[in-house]
Amino acid sequence: MTAAQADRARARSEFPEMPEELKLDTPRVEDGAALWRIARDSRVLDLNSSYSYLLWCRDFAATSVVARGPDGAPVGFVTGYLRPEQPETLVVWQVAVDEAQRGRGLAAALLDALADRAADAFGVCRLETTITPDNGPSNRLFTSFAERHGAAVDREVLFDRGMFPDPGHEPEVLYRIGPLARATSRP
Structure with missing residues (x-):
């Protein structure tokens, strides 16, 4: 393993400890069912599909x-991927927090940690x-993320409501946030 590969592996596995006995970590395949339930319960x-969450974790x-x-x-x-045409861009697919954990800043902490790790x-x-x-x-989560960074x-608007086959789907507004300040240069 090269030094760069070792750095990448370390970046994938090290997250800061969270207060109140919560820990940030890299998802594993066996987490897929729980992620599906958290997304479902967000309403x-x-x-x-539950299958897609298993694949996402893999x-x-x-x-x-x-x-x-x-x-x-x-x-x-938080699930995300590197945009194939723009690999310096992290696309955040979904952010979800279990109802019992909401209101404690967990979504922001997850998003910040992922952005920092992806930058490194x-x-x-x-x-x-x-x-x-x-x-x-x-809207508030990503606006405040941009401010912090x-x-x-x-x-x-990326996808207008008329593009969706299911009736009643709202338009999807694309948020482009950047360039991001490095964690060491943020206040």
Whole structure:
């Protein structure tokens, strides 16, 4: 293993300790079912198949993060991937926190930790996500993320409601956040 590979492996496995007995960690395949349940129970996220969460934990673990409770079970997660055409861009797919853990800043801590790790491991300097206009908590989460990272936010409709086959789907607004300030240069 080269020094660069060792650094990348270390970046994938080291997260700061969270207060109140929560720990940030890299997702494992066996976490897929719990991530699916947390997403389902959010009643806000588009729920993917349970199979997709298993695949996500296998194939995109390096660009995702989970928060574990004292028993080691996931209580929150952020899933993401590197954009193929722009590998310096982390696309955040979903952010979800178990109802019992909400209101403690866990989503922000997960997002910050993942962005820092992706910057170190992959050179990520931008983040993208889509949010429906009616999702106030996600709008606030990503706006405050940009502020903490000293980054600009550009918004535009990526997928208009007419593009979705299911009736009633709100448009998906693309948030482009960047460039991100490095953790060591943030206040």
